[in-house]
Amino acid sequence: MFSPLVLSILKKYPWPGNIRELETFIEKIVITADSDTIDETFIKNTLEEYTGNHFSLDNSKPDTTVIPKGNFSEDQSHIVVKINTLEKMEEEIIRLLLQKENGNKQSLATKLGISRATIWNKLKEKK
16 A cells, blocks of 8 residues: 555656556565555655666655656756666667657757667667
8 A cells, every 4th residue: 555645756756668667666666565555765765776866755845746866967967877788878868868858859869960760760779
């Protein structure tokens, strides 16, 4: 069972992978939880482990929000990626920048000096 605060956190997290990502995350917490009640600390820690991002629970507002702290620098001019194969790091960079551009591949392609098809092909190769 989820506390009301946990439900609020889950509703406010952006879930970039959409419903499939949420389903996978719910499966993970059900498997790893060691009690019937799942609290906000458990969700915060599991979200950090699952996404690789640091999250802050802002309790100063009446409705608590989850604030991603990772991947982009404070001024949004730098990206942090985990060291991995070049292909995986390239994919992560493209996905993060695409998220920053609200999914606009043409805008991202223009900023990177490549074609929209190149972005599409690089993301398609990884699936």
